[in-house]
Amino acid sequence: MEILLQNFDLVIFLVLAIFGYTAGSLAEKRHYRSIIKREKELLKMAVVTAEGSFPPERIQEVALVMGSVVISIDYFKRILAILRNIFGGRVKSYESLVDRARREAILRMKESAKEQGAKMIINMRLETATIGRSANKKKSVGSVEAIAYGTAIVMN
Amino acid sequence: MIMTNVNTVPGKKIIEHFGIVQGNTVRAKHFGRDFMAGLKNLVGGELKGYTELLQDSREEAMKRMEEQARQMGANAVVNIRFATSSVAQGAAELFAYGTAVRVE
Numbered sequence: 388m389e390i391l392l393q394n395f396d397l398v399i400f401l402v403l404a405i406f407g408y409t410a411g412s413l414a415e416k417r418h419y420r421s422i423i424k425r426e427k428e429l430l431k432m433a434v435v436t437a438e439g440s441f442p443p444e445r446i447q448e449v450a451l452v453m454g455s456v457v458i459s460i461d462y463f464k465r466i467l468a469i470l471r472n473i474f475g476g477r478v479k480s481y482e483s484l485v486d487r488a489r490r491e492a493i494l495r496m497k498e499s500a501k502e503q504g505a506k507m508i509i510n511m512r513l514e515t516a517t518i519g520r521s522a523n524k525k526k527s528v529g530s531v532e533a534i535a536y537g538t539a540i541v542m543n
Numbered sequence: 544m545i546m547t548n549v550n551t552v553p554g555k556k557i558i559e560h561f562g563i564v565q566g567n568t569v570r571a572k573h574f575g576r577d578f579m580a581g582l583k584n585l586v587g588g589e590l591k592g593y594t595e596l597l598q599d600s601r602e603e604a605m606k607r608m609e610e611q612a613r614q615m616g617a618n619a620v621v622n623i624r625f626a627t628s629s630v631a632q633g634a635a636e637l638f639a640y641g642t643a644v645r646v647e
Contacts, residue, residue, distance in 0.1 A: 403585065410586035418588070438549045446554030451546035451623060455601070457594045461587030484587075491589075510549045516627035516635070530590055532597060534625060538547040 404463045411461025415483065422490050429497045433507040434537065447543045450503055453536035454495025458488045460529045468529075488533035489513060496535040505539035512536055544609050545619035545646065552619050552646050561615040561643035566607030570600045571634040597637065601625065604639045617643035 391398055460468070464480035471478045492513070500508050514534045545552055572593075583590055605623075612620050623641035630636050 407585050407587070411588075414586060414588045441553050443554040449545060449547050449553050451548060453601075453625075455594060455598055457590045457597065459584045459587055459590050462585045464587070509553075510547075512548065512624075514625060514627070517629070529584065530593065532593070532627070534601075534627075536548060536623075536625060538549050538553070540553060 404466060407462030407464070411463060414461075415487070418487055418491075422487065422494065425494050425498075426490070429494065429501065432497045432501060432505075434493065434497065434511050435507070435509055436511050438510050441540065441542075445542050446540060448503075448541040450505070450539050450541075451536065452496050452500045452503070452505070452508065452539040453534060454492045454497070454499060455532060455534045456488055456491045456495065457530055457532045458484060458491070459531075460484050465529050485515065485531055485533070488515070488531050489535070492533040492535040496537065500537075500539040503539060503541065505541045507542075508537040508539050510538050544612065544617075546605070546609075546623055546641075547619070547621050548623045548641075550622055552621060552644075555619075555646040557619075557621070557644045557646055559617075559645040561612070561617050561645070563640060564608050564611040564615070564617075564620060564643045565638070565640040566604040566609070566611065567636060567638040568600050568603045568607070569630060569634055569636045570596060571631075572596070597635070600635075600637045601639070604637045608639050608641065612641075612643040615643050617645050619644050619646045 460480060467480050468478050496508065512535070516532045516534070517530065547553070551557060579592060608620065620641040620643055623639060626638040628636045628638070
């Protein structure tokens with residue numbers, strides 16, 4: 388018991404790491420499930436990065452649609468990433484973070500296009516940004532923003 | 544106002560070009576939101592406060608761009624691009640630019 392009290396910092400650190408690991412991996416799994424489910428639902432909405440041309444008489448309306456999301460990483464994975472910084476190499480924890488953010492952004496863009504009755508999105512562009520400080524500093528919020536935007540086309 | 548991010552407005556013909564229009568906004572993080580984000584940061588997942596903040600700011604930037612285009616007498620903006628940069632600690636600049644045109 389005394390050892391625990393003496394190393395109070397370490398105990399807090401371990402508790403946070405374990406809490407972050409369990410809650411974070413649960414949340415990630417749930418998010419991936421929901422992404423895959425919604426991707427299947429929206430499979431009919433065609434998204435292309437090319438411009439393409441259409442017969443003018445078939446086009447009813449065009450509109451800019453976008454979707455964005457800010458996702459943060461959990462405590463445990465951030466520690467892993469900081470450790471990774473020493474040796475270099477693949478930082479898997481951040482790979483899945485950015486992957487999730489992009490897919491979620493594309494899904495939100497598709498959903499907003501669907502609301503407007505569009506059948507397809509052309510010239511889709513993806514962008515990522517971090518808010519404020521860089522994502523990998525110890526005290527900062529390790530988060531990434533993904534934006535997807537494109538031109539939705541409503542055809543008759 | 545018609546907004547697209549392709550070179551033309553599909554289905555319509557461009558009759559006049561007005562050049563570049565732009566809109567920007569710089570937003571700082573809200574203290575309360577930042578605190579909540581710090582908590583959420585422990586477990587990971589979406590930071591809804593930030594998502595909303597950035598979405599609102601981007602709409603604001605687009606509104607300013609639209610206003611500029613309207614003053615020129617345009618009725619559409621084509622080839623819209625978005626950019627983000629961090630100018631100061633904890634503040635983000637959101638930037639939208641495009642070409643103002645008039646279509647039939």
